[in-house]
Amino acid sequence: MHTVLQVSDTHYFCDPGGLMFGIHSRRSLDHVLDYALNHHATAELVLATGDLVHDGSAAGYQALKEALERLEVPVHCLPGNHDNPEVMAAVLNGPRVTCNRAAELADWKIILLDTRVTGSDGGFLARSELDFLERELSSVRNRHVIIVLHHPPVQIGSLWMDDIGLANAAVFLDMIDRHAQVRAVLFGHIHQEFDRLRRGVRLLGAPSTCAQFKPHTLVHVDDPLPPGYRWLRLAGNGRFETGVARLAHPVADDDH
Ligand SMILES: [Fe+2]
Numbered sequence: 001m002h003t004v005l006q007v008s009d010t011h012y013f014c015d016p017g018g019l020m021f022g023i024h025s026r027r028s029l030d031h032v033l034d035y036a037l038n039h040h041a042t043a044e045l046v047l048a049t050g051d052l053v054h055d056g057s058a059a060g061y062q063a064l065k066e067a068l069e070r071l072e073v074p075v076h077c078l079p080g081n082h083d084n085p086e087v088m089a090a091v092l093n094g095p096r097v098t099c100n101r102a103a104e105l106a107d108w109k110i111i112l113l114d115t116r117v118t119g120s121d122g123g124f125l126a127r128s129e130l131d132f133l134e135r136e137l138s139s140v141r142n143r144h145v146i147i148v149l150h151h152p153p154v155q156i157g158s159l160w161m162d163d164i165g166l167a168n169a170a171v172f173l174d175m176i177d178r179h180a181q182v183r184a185v186l187f188g189h190i191h192q193e194f195d196r197l198r199r200g201v202r203l204l205g206a207p208s209t210c211a212q213f214k215p216h217t218l219v220h221v222d223d224p225l226p227p228g229y230r231w232l233r234l235a236g237n238g239r240f241e242t243g244v245a246r247l248a249h250p251v252a253d254d255d256h
Helices: 025-039 058-069 085-091 127-138 169-177
Strands: 002-007 045-049 075-078 102-105 108-112 144-149 182-187 194-198 201-205 228-234 240-246
Touching: 002 025, 025 058, 025 228, 025 240, 045 108, 045 144, 045 182, 058 085, 075 108, 075 144, 108 127, 127 169, 182 240
Parallel strands: 002 045, 045 075, 108 144, 144 182, 182 201
Antiparallel strands: 002 228, 102 108, 194 201, 228 240
């Protein structure tokens, strides 16, 4: 078994004390990473699925890189609607923390996509991203595939969030329907757990490492659940186990 972790929506700021919906995002990630190092110490790969730095600042990416380097495994990062992809690519390019678009782990292949649209909170897969995915899927041969992106490719049942989902999800889903090796799609953006099976493919959303959003709401509503991350244990036959791990308590303002 090979363990992969998904951390999402870290929402760092240039300001080290920056708050995301009242949560100290840097301190919250530190606690989540402590938990991951204790509970999933065998993780071999980490996927950081967007909204990494809320204000797109170089200082935010630099601080995030230093935090993620504590994990001492490769961390592959993709952008969300709040990210600045140019600054992100310039800063997150160390020996461990990178913006690499693909990873291989035993007989699994992981493909990362960019769904960001400048000036919009919603997502869209440009022709170049769809062509990249088609090329990758056509060349994987005997590997099982996990696709990773920021915006969910299905509606999650929250009106405000479904308005800013993946606009051309149908094209994406048509493509994965034509490639039987795809086992799962991982996404961030929704700041809540999501797990649905669609035509044999698990569609999986992760909590944020800071602020949580309540499911099934018309407008944004904070959820008092503690922050966390998703873990996956990949087996050799294309099967996998997955779940969400959360801290025991939300991170308090005076918690260091
Ligand atoms: Fe977010």
